[in-house]
Amino acid sequence: MTALGRRWILPLMALVGLALAFWVALRGEPDRTIGAARILPPVAPASLTEARVAGAGLVEPASELVELSPLVPGVVTEVRVVPGDRVVKGQLLLALDARDARARAGEARAALAYARQAITAARVERDAAARQLALLRRLSEPSAIAETQRIDREEALRAAAARLALAEADAGRAAAALESAETEIGRRELRAPMAGEILQVRTRPGQYVTAGPAPGGSSTPAITMGETRPLHVRIDIDETEIGRVALGAAAIVAPRGRATEQVEARFVRMEPLVVPKRQLTNQASERVDVRVLQLIYALPEDARGFAIGQQVDAFLPARGPASPPPAGAP
Numbered sequence: 001m002t003a004l005g006r007r008w009i010l011p012l013m014a015l016v017g018l019a020l021a022f023w024v025a026l027r028g029e030p031d032r033t034i035g036a037a038r039i040l041p042p043v044a045p046a047s048l049t050e051a052r053v054a055g056a057g058l059v060e061p062a063s064e065l066v067e068l069s070p071l072v073p074g075v076v077t078e079v080r081v082v083p084g085d086r087v088v089k090g091q092l093l094l095a096l097d098a099r100d101a102r103a104r105a106g107e108a109r110a111a112l113a114y115a116r117q118a119i120t121a122a123r124v125e126r127d128a129a130a131r132q133l134a135l136l137r138r139l140s141e142p143s144a145i146a147e148t149q150r151i152d153r154e155e156a157l158r159a160a161a162a163r164l165a166l167a168e169a170d171a172g173r174a175a176a177a178l179e180s181a182e183t184e185i186g187r188r189e190l191r192a193p194m195a196g197e198i199l200q201v202r203t204r205p206g207q208y209v210t211a212g213p214a215p216g217g218s219s220t221p222a223i224t225m226g227e228t229r230p231l232h233v234r235i236d237i238d239e240t241e242i243g244r245v246a247l248g249a250a251a252i253v254a255p256r257g258r259a260t261e262q263v264e265a266r267f268v269r270m271e272p273l274v275v276p277k278r279q280l281t282n283q284a285s286e287r288v289d290v291r292v293l294q295l296i297y298a299l300p301e302d303a304r305g306f307a308i309g310q311q312v313d314a315f316l317p318a319r320g321p322a323s324p325p326p327a328g329a330p
Contacts, residue, residue, distance in 0.1 A: 199228075
């Protein structure tokens with residue numbers, strides 16, 4: 001290579017690198033074209049434009065979430081329900097391994113059967129002793145009867161009565177043991193405490209489940225259910241807006257991100273306890289160190305597009321402005 005070629009090669013390589021960098025920068029530039037938003041922001045209905053109170057809400061069953069766990073720990077042997085099933089009160093949801101309790105119940109049944117037979121034998125013995133004593137007392141020559149024989153018959157009757165009482169006590173103890181064993185079997189069965197819908201099943205046959213919720217709610221319930229006819233919406237109203245809400249009036253709610261799918265919800269009740277705010281709207285100016293009043297509304301029976309646990313945007317009618325005091329009033 002000539003000296004002239006060596007002198008131009010570095011500038012040419014620099015130009016190629018600069019062009020390549022410019023091409024990469026153009027290809028990597030983000031798309032800044034303006035289009036329709038994928039998630040619509042909350043839109044207040046026209047009827048509430050002048051006076052409204054906005055709040056964030058959460059869809060929940062009418063009964064709230066009912067979290068169920070067995071009364072005793074154990075291994076699951078069968079699960080009778082799946083999410084979406086409708087159940088009635090008392091229906092079996094799942095069962096735990098109860099072989100030990102069933103064994104104790106079998107022993108108690110055998111003991112109860114033995115005690116009942118012992119009662120029958122004791123009654124026969126008592127009745128025989130009573131008949132013998134009565135026959136002895138009916139004899140025409142009482143003097144001819146030895147005193148010892150009379151005493152033996154009376155003692156035999158009392159002994160038979162005592163054995164009968166003992167057999168009856170054994171039967172009562174066996175019946176109590178059987179009832180205790182059957183109770184233990186029932187404690188290993190999880191049944192629906194109410195009519196409703198199964199929302200979530202978090203266990204399978206062969207898994208070990210704990211007994212009830214652990215302190216602090218750290219354990220996961222085996223089954224979650226609730227009454228979903230109708231669905232309710234729990235709406236949080238900031239403490240600064242509590243005085244403006246017109247309690248009892250219907251609210252307009254829409255699923256988060258689908259502002260045009262608005263429905264009218266019926267007022268159900270107000271939770272009297274003001275609690276810390278948990279439902280956030282992701283606004284930059286939103287404060288999380290406030291407390292909220294929770295209002296419960298019922299969605300229409302034919303409402304579609306609402307799922308339990310889903311966030312909603314709500315608009316509640318506000319009270320009208322207070323009337324000014326009359327002239328001359330203090």
